[in-house]
Amino acid sequence: MEKKICDVAVIGSGLGGLCAAARLSHAGYKTIVLEKMPILGGRFIWVDYKGYLIPTGALTIYYGQRDPVLLTLKDVGGRTDFEMGALPPPKWRIKGKDYEMPPKGMLWYLISLASRDKEEEERVIKALRRSFRWQVPSDSITFSEWLLRVTDNRAIWNIFQAWCVQIVGLNLYEISAGDLVRCFVNFAGGQQLVPKDGLNPIIDTLVKVIEDNKGEILTSVQARKIVVNDGAAEGVQATGPDFELSIEAKAVVSDVGPKKTVELAGEENFDRGYLSEVRELKPLEGFWFMVSSNGPLYDWPGGLYAPESRRWQLGVDYSLVSPKFAPPGKNWMGFYQAPGHASLYDPRKEYELFLADLADMFPNFREQGAEVLLVRHFCSEWPCVRAWPASERHQKTPVENLYNVGDAVNPPGWIAGSGVAESARMVAEEIKTRTKSGT
Amino acid sequence: MAIKINLLKCIGCSMCVPFCPVYALLVPGDTFKCQVDQELCNNCLICIGYCTSEAIEEV
16 A cells, blocks of 8 residues: 655545645645546536537636635736636516616616516615625525515516526525525625636646645545544545555545545544534535527627526526637537426426527527537536535534535635635635644 | 446436547436447546446446
8 A cells, every 4th residue: 555644635626625735735735635537626627528618517707806716826826817708797688678787786777677666676675785784684584585575576586586596506495595695795796707718727727836836636546534533634545546545644625525524534433413414415406508509699798697587597608708618600608507496306397498498588599500519417416516505614524634625615605616715715724723734 | 348327326417428539428408317329439438537426337
């Protein structure tokens, strides 16, 4: 068995694992990253498929220049000079008409479009302002319940539902009022960015920082066990294509989700309360559809929200942002779809609903030679988001020096890769406070 | 050597699909289960490393 010694062993090379490893390597910690797949970056890379550059998961930098992903690159001295395309706000199709959004006050504008009268508009806006600026609503009710207390206007409900499905991945009747408001507040004022070469240069930059700082990254190596002794993590045992590896480490960072972390470390090392919390984590269930066409189905780079469609769709033609994303003369749009009820849905029915929405949203789709090029169904731990957003998630585990990073432990109000990078920052800071470097 | 999809394990995530060098893998929307075009497949087994649910098996 091969043996290695390091300060921090990182399991999984998704964005969270690489961000944590880059931060720690840059701070002088000897870091080893283990990745079971042959590639790095997990759901944060784009790959070539039939001449199209398409994502494995993440699509954009959500929070513009203040996004934790970009801040991580700056903090570790990595390059940030990627050519970026800024996505303008999507247009919204309300009562059959497409509206361009103002640069500021988009939400208020949408509510004015959907309100039945001025009194309703003012009532809804006042309640929202109060929840943003005075007190975040309770987590013990859903946002749908909170909103219905203010208005029974279905058009307004549809706007929030569409935003919630597309940004958070849940229905309004599944997310707590507090969690959605925290996401709103955090999201306000940001502008989504799309690197014109896809997200791979970001992953490449993190890898370079790790390797330049004497870190090691091992692909096709699968962690088999987190070694725990007397309540503290002391290393990782792993298997490569033709070797076994034992790593001694002062801290272990897991980017494979809390459930897998528990499995690797052994349930006997965790208290019953923590195990119960981990078992209750619910992965996000949903679909992603990629539609190719001969020319744009909708000629607006920000895309089109259709809150009155069957599944509250948003379609974005990413190939309008960068010509590198599609072969000449071709375009592709991406669509995320949440099922009507988590766990209680028929995937085939959801696909039929998507096709019906597509035909309604873009009546020209057949003339444009549109076809569904790729479908993705997310319904288990990996590769979907491992937990619904929630207000309290701890990166630290009951096992000393064992941490989780990634989308199951995003801090409150943070979503997607941005939340993942933020969870990695928090873990790296904690390790720097508690653990000295030097093997 | 060839590959077979374990339909009980496959979740239809399509992670493997773009990594097949000969585009022999497809997840149709009417099943959300991966299919292999055996005429295109060159049995390189690359896809096994990209499957997220260990549903691609060597036979």
